[in-house]
Amino acid sequence: MENLKITIPNQAINKSLKAKIDTKTKPLGALGQLEKLATQIGLIQQSLSPELRAPHLFVFAADHGIAKHGVSAYPQEVTYQMVVNFLYEGAAINVFAKQNQITLKVVDAGVNHDFGNMPNLIHAKIGNGTKSFLNEPAMTADECVAALKKGGELVDEIKNTGCNVIGFGEMGIGNTSSAALLMHAFTGFPLADCVGLGTGLNPAELENKFRILEAALEKNKVPEEAIEVMRTYGGFEIAMMCGAMLKAASLKMIVLVDGFIATAAYLAAYRFNANIKHYAIFCHESEEKGHKKLLEFLNATPVLKLDMRLGEGTGCALAYPILQSSVNFLNQMASFKSAHVSTH
Structure with a gap:
């Protein structure tokens, strides 16, 4: 990259x-x-x-090994169930994308489920979820490179449709844990400033999540190179989104960044190539703890603040009409x- x-x-x-x-x-x-x-x-x-031509929005979905340690209020199966919901147009992102005439693409980057031949799903599975970074790096070097590369290839295909503006969202139980560690590793902020409620944890569950991520840091330390940080703590959907963002910027497309997880993917992309900042528009400030501080670190002004913390690219879809108004x-x-x- x-x-x-x-x-x-x-x-x-x-x-x-x-x-x-x-x-x-x-x-x-x-x-x-x-x-x-x-x-x-x-x-x-x-x-x-x-x-603004042929707007598209990618929702990258993948599972995380860390989810098996109770860092989310929801079980891992919710990832694949929500992907099915996206495909049947039942989620918030479906509603908002349709409302604003944005073409939605759902990508299986690494969900722990066999979707078979479900129509409208982009099959880009790197593996059936990452390994638990509580025990070992989330990805192998080859898996991380493959995810980054695949993200770029998907953007190439969309660019050929005439699209010049592309939004990025995600789905993956456990991915706020991954994003929190990426934020900590890339910014140096204390872990406590990076770890939030995710899917809606109670205080005891949040404390458990923090302790697990603290133990993961102790186990793996923080690598120096950006790709090693991604390999150690990232997810397949986050890595694929990072690669896609970089490719979109290289093609001079407008890059719409959603909430906390998408901004963590952007942060990694920024470490690969800081020039991406000229192409990025940050669509909203999430309620997820850490996002406001991360936006400040990036000197980014979000278009919206609606107290949301849903992901899926919903912030991108809602901000898009404001971009239209500016043009x-x-x-x-x-x-x-x-x-x-x-x-x-």
């Missing part, structure tokens, strides 16, 4: 974008964050009239000159 080239958008167009925004029929800066989004999208596309005002709103409105 280190060899993937992600270019910094040419800043020469920035002055023209600012001039176009500032001459719209409004006070300077009056559209706030919409103006920043319009500028970022214009820079990504190197256009004064950017477009539409840039393209369609009158200027003072065209509207014959006095500026003083």
Whole structure:
């Protein structure tokens, strides 16, 4: 992944974008964050009239060996059951994606279940869930590389449909534990600042989760290289999402980052190539403990704060209409000159 080239958008167009925004029929800066989004999208596309085309959203699903140690309020079987729910269009992400005309792709990155020939499921299984990092690294080196690579291949396929904006979500019982350790490893924040309620733990269950993750750190330590951190504490869905994000940025696509787990995947991608930051839009601030601090660490301003902690890419789907509004005002709103409105 280190060899993937992600270019910094040419800043020469920035002055023209600012001039176009500032001459719209409004006070300077009056559209706030919409103006920043319009500028970022214009820079990504190197256009004064950017477009959002064929939006897609990936939900990567996988199981985690650590789930067998009671770190979640739900049993591991819920991962595959929710994948089936996605495929039958019964989940929140189905509702929001359909509402906003976003094409949803569900990916079996490593669920501990044989789905057979279920339609609409992308079969990309690396294995039947990771190993428990309480005992050993979650993945082998080959498995980690395969997951990263597969994520990139899936984005390549979507790009060929004309898509230029792609969101990332996940499903995997136990994956807030994985994300918490990735956050700790990559930021150096105390583990206590990274570990949250996940699927809704009670205080005793949360304490148990913290102790298990503390023991996992003691067992494995924190590797220095980004790929070793991912291999040790990541999940197949997190690694595949990381690879997909990097590939999307290399293709100059807009990268929509969902909540805590997706941001942990982004954090790994950022460690592989910091230039990804120019292509990423952080869609919401999750209620999961650690996400606010992680966003601050990344100097990222989330589009929404709705007190959600669901995952699935729901934040991406809900933020998408705001991206549309940012592009539409840039393209369609009158200027003072065209509207014959006095500026003083």
